Amino acid sequence: MSSQRNSDLINRRSAKPHTSMFLRMLTRAAVLRRGRAASALLAMVVAAAVATAMLNLYVDVQAKLRKEFRNYGANIVVVGKDGQALPADALTKIESEIAGRGLAVPFAYIVARTSDGQSVVVAGTNLDQVRKLDSWWSVTAWPNTSQDALLGTRAAAVVSPQGKPFDLSFQERTIHLNPAGTLRTGASEDSRIYLSLKDFENWTGVQPSTIEIASSGSTEEINALIQQLSQALPGADVRPIRQIMEGEARVLGKTRATQAAAAVLIIATAALCVLSTLIGWVFDRRRDFAIMKALGASEGLISGFFAAEAAALGAVGALVGFGIGVAVAAWIGRVNFHAPVVPRFNVLPIVFVGSIAVALISAILPIFLLRRVQPAMILRGE
């Protein structure tokens, strides 16, 4: 009867260990072996931090680079169908479609005659916005009052070689302009004269025929925007500038792939670091393992104990590491892109689960090896 009760007790104990005792063993193990526990935790934190930083960078750098690529200027161009002018409300419609996700700049063109009868292309545009859109333009001075013109270097040599004011005529109407500065791009802009849209319209009465749009986003987002714009403007031709889009997609794709390869290598190395530290830590405690076994603990309980310990270590390491990793990513963003990398909290679950998984693997592996050894052998120090 009594042996029956005893075995009942043992069964109950092994099936349902006392929770507070279990917790106590966990905390005491960590406190009594501070040095070893701290080094295991350190490895865990560093690995989680490195993984977080790499994943954060991987997600955010694409957006950062896309911004850099917008320095190449417009990636979408809207022109009137069959060379006609755009409807007067085209610009407002486009601006409401892109809704702050980009820049839309109108251009109007005519061919004017100089006083000695040469043809020259004159463009009217919003000069403040062009300055933002085409940051590669090398300009000596931007015009800021009315009747001031920005001259392409080759046009300047023809119309105003000494920088003196000059006249242009278009359909019997003449305008008197002051050269404010010269423009150099190495492309067709060098042969043009740029005016503010207001001066241009007062003089010629011609409406913008082209709107250039620089919108940052993935290829799918740009294509969706082009679709929307075509629907909003049935009278216009909306085209992607393939030269810019394809170059960007290609370079970004390669950078992304290189970064993914680097992230995999680095995260694997960090996981290896955790693995070797934790295996050492658990192996080192084979005497605890043997004593527990000698006192009658079941294998499930012991594995559970070590697993819980590893999981706790992994969880704490992941949380602390996440914080440090986000800071590292932000620092890299500031150093390289002059804008911090925004913390991505959707990376947290990946890092969290990953850390716990690596910790569990590194705890279970040595236990698997120790299970076959008799506790007496370990306790004797063999």
Place this chain on the structure above:
Amino acid sequence: MFGRLVYESFRRQKRRKLLAGVAITLGVGVATAMIAVATDIGDKISRELRTYGANLIVTPQEDTLDVQIGGVDLKPPSDGAYLNEADLPKIRGTFWHHNIVGFAPMLPVSVRVGDNADAKSLTLLGTYFSKRLTFGKEDFVTGVRITHPWWKVQGAWPDDNSSDVLLGESLAEQLDRKAGDEIEIAGHTHRVAGVLSTGGAEDNQIVAPLALAQQILGKPGAVRRLYVSALTKPEDALSRRDPKSMNPEMFDRWYCSPYVASIAYQLQEAIPHSHAEQIRQIAQNEGTVLSRIKGLMLLVTLAALFASALAVSAAMATAIFERRTEVGLMKALGAGNASVAALFFAEALLLALIGGVVGFAGGALLARQIGRSIFDSQIAIEPVLCPVILAIAVIVTFAGSAMAIRRAVKFDPVYALRGEA
């Protein structure tokens, strides 16, 4: 005796040595691969950036103004000066000819297309598609297929020596022609080899071999402008200076650096009566994008070095910590702290060297694999890197072991031997 101790330690503790060795090998391998990729990424990305097309343009020196709106040339074709086609191969004779990826001449002429009744005036653009040229003893291929990689053709690219043409996408739709059809241009019938899509003004034009455009214009050897795609070095303080204000020594340095400005200068020298200019949209932005990507890879490489250094030192620390009993025994037999430490450092050195060499080879293979799968080209490993990597491996291994060795040596042998670690 010392050598024997080290030898026996390796012979008897194969598992532990293997674990530490594997950690060092992997760490060194990752570090090598990342360093190789980071040092080569500038070259690779700068080649990818050539997808943006030409970054230099060469025009005749005495040219009249371009009258061009939205890519459509409104200048009367008789106007203006021309470059001479015969001068183009000389580009291969310039100092930086290895950096010139390709070039494409352009000659727009206006032509009448169709029957006399409803003939239309259109622009025909003469160019090289992928033309074989010879300079000296050297054969090379150049044309728009290299300088304008975003041009896509449905059908086939015409042969440069044929009189076949490409029709722009929108034009082909207007004229209702497709690849393989025939078209009458300026009184002669030509075959349409394919339909061209560029997303630019060429979609409304006919693109033909250069010789055909010259024949229509009646000016053999004429070229209106020349696009050149070159690999360049990003601008710095030197490149922004005016070459005229430099002293001879500085000028030599400027001339012998692949800045876009110095390549333009050399193109001007090679082609008589020409004016070469950088296309700022392409040339200026290249430098920024390149430096951002290079900077990113440098920082990522630092992270990789840090992670592998940590992995190596963690493995070493674990391996040494497990051998406290051994240390206790040695000390009980009368060994001094210095000789125990020397033994451990000798073992660490051996491990670092073996792991370093194997890891270097593995890392080189890994870098080559990354290069082949991402950039379709080799990533070359400088052999100079090998001793550097080995030195780093030894230093990191020593640093990782130092703490653990110090602790192991300080431990009282009595406790160690009693197993009360």
